[in-house]
Every structure is written in C-alpha cells, then in structure tokens.
Amino acid sequence: MSTEQPAAYFRRDGEVYTPTSWGRSLWADGILSGPPVCGLLAREIENRYRTGEFVPARFTVDLHQPVPAVPLTVDSELTRDGNRVRAAQAVLRAEGVVVARASAVLLKRSAQPPGEVWREVRRPPLPPAELLASVAPTVHLFDSDGSGDGWSVEISRHENDTRKRKWVRGIPVVAGEAGSPFVFAAMAGEQASLVTNWGTEGIGFINTDVSITFARLPIGPEMGIEAGNHLSHDGIAAGSAVLYDADGEFGVCTVSAVANERRQISGAAIDAYIPQRGGRQRA
Numbered sequence: 001m002s003t004e005q006p007a008a009y010f011r012r013d014g015e016v017y018t019p020t021s022w023g024r025s026l027w028a029d030g031i032l033s034g035p036p037v038c039g040l041l042a043r044e045i046e047n048r049y050r051t052g053e054f055v056p057a058r059f060t061v062d063l064h065q066p067v068p069a070v071p072l073t074v075d076s077e078l079t080r081d082g083n084r085v086r087a088a089q090a091v092l093r094a095e096g097v098v099v100a101r102a103s104a105v106l107l108k109r110s111a112q113p114p115g116e117v118w119r120e121v122r123r124p125p126l127p128p129a130e131l132l133a134s135v136a137p138t139v140h141l142f143d144s145d146g147s148g149d150g151w152s153v154e155i156s157r158h159e160n161d162t163r164k165r166k167w168v169r170g171i172p173v174v175a176g177e178a179g180s181p182f183v184f185a186a187m188a189g190e191q192a193s194l195v196t197n198w199g200t201e202g203i204g205f206i207n208t209d210v211s212i213t214f215a216r217l218p219i220g221p222e223m224g225i226e227a228g229n230h231l232s233h234d235g236i237a238a239g240s241a242v243l244y245d246a247d248g249e250f251g252v253c254t255v256s257a258v259a260n261e262r263r264q265i266s267g268a269a270i271d272a273y274i275p276q277r278g279g280r281q282r283a
Helices: 034-049 129-134 181-189 192-196 267-276
Strands: 010-013 016-019 054-062 072-081 085-094 097-108 141-144 164-169 205-207 209-214 222-233 236-245 248-259
Touching: 034 054, 034 072, 034 085, 034 097, 034 181, 054 181, 164 181, 164 192, 181 209, 181 222, 181 236, 181 248, 192 205, 192 222, 192 236, 192 248, 222 248
Parallel strands: none
Antiparallel strands: 010 016, 016 072, 054 097, 054 209, 072 085, 085 097, 141 164, 164 222, 205 248, 209 248, 222 236, 236 248
C-alpha cells in the first residue's frame, strides 16, 4: 500500500501551515516558490471576505523577500466594507516576522452597462485533450509561438524569444481541502513572471510582486497563462500576461521583477525537477 500523501502545498495544524516539498523553490534551497505563498494568502482573503454577491476583482501580493520553507501563519483584516466595494489585506508570517503581504478588492456583481467596447478577439490556444490525458494530473504543460512542436511537458523545448504560455493544473493549497477557482487563479497568476521573463537562456528575472485583475473567476482548477509583453532595462523588468480557460480570457496579470542572473534557471534544470516535484527524491 502506498504511503504517499495527496498533492498539496501545506499541511494545516490549527492556525499553523507547514510546507510540503511540493512548494519548494528552484531559485534556492530552503525557500518557497511564489504560487503556494499567493495561494495561502488568497485562501485567507476568500474564506473571510467573499460573501454574498461580492467576488474578487483584484488581488495583489508583495513578495518583498524570500519566504522560508518553515511553518507559517496568516491573518487578515477588512479595510473597507461598502455597498459595492470591499477591500481587505492579509499578511504571512514566519516565526512572527512578516514575509509577504496581500491586498484585495472585492466587487459586488451587477448588470452590464449598455453599449459595445473594443476587446481583443484572439483566443489563446488550449493544450490537446489527448496530451492532458497522457500525463499525471499534477503535471503542467508549456508552449511557445516559436517552438513548432506545440505543447509539451519539457520547458526546454521552448527556450526561444517568442510568446510563451503555460497550462497550469492546480493542486490544493492545504491538504484535505478541495481548493477554489479564485485560489487556483491566484497561484497561476504568479507565474506571469515565468512566461514573461522566459527567454533563450531560461529565466533570469525573479518577481517581487504580482497583481491580478479579474473580469470573472475561472471555471475550474485548470487554466492557462499567456505572456502579453516583457519590458526590461538595467536589470528591472515589467511583465504582463493574461489568464484564460476553456471559455476564454478572464483575467490580466502584471509583475515587477529584478535580474537574478547569477542564479539563472535553465529549461533543463526545470525539466529535471518536474519528475521529482513533491516526490521523495526532492531534497
């Protein structure tokens, strides 16, 4: 009988969240990657402040320092509670020290105004159903305009200077919980840094924040994120991306990033990590 636990980023013991190996960062040992940090903060915001017709419209995380892979706590407060606009903020702590902050705006659903507005008609591509069915449900897929090979598990096949995208297959933030579309989108949106800063030599920028604005929530735990643009100068980058699912685009992500060239991550390094992700071989 297998003793492996279901995939999740944290185990919960009361108000303490202990990281599992699924959330470890490739940038350095002993720290967490961005998605589980964003997911834990988004979970706190949603569980406490999403009520009635109020839905998340903007979620921002300040990743101002590496988050250590140690037991964490999270708390939050409501900063505005109006008839149509609700705002909240949350903080993540490691050993009592604040290591990440989040803010969110929740808006009340209402009727669409009259008239037509210009919008992009292009729809980002979906990965083939047969490819999704052929790999484990925790495996992500990668694609780029310039590879010619289409979607693949290997990120190294897309080290080029064209538009990138990733299909994210979310796992729960907390073991024993199913997760929610908003939390899965918060974790996927953090990967705007990957798709916008990924070039011919891998990934050389690390993001210091992420902000996601939603027109709607995704229809499920799987979704894509596609690069919109990358701008950089003097080791500082600004990136934009769109979030989408089988029904089309539903959100816009922006990230700020700083050069991390001495720890540049190659596609080959990520490919080597993927089979061990969350497994017992992961150091």
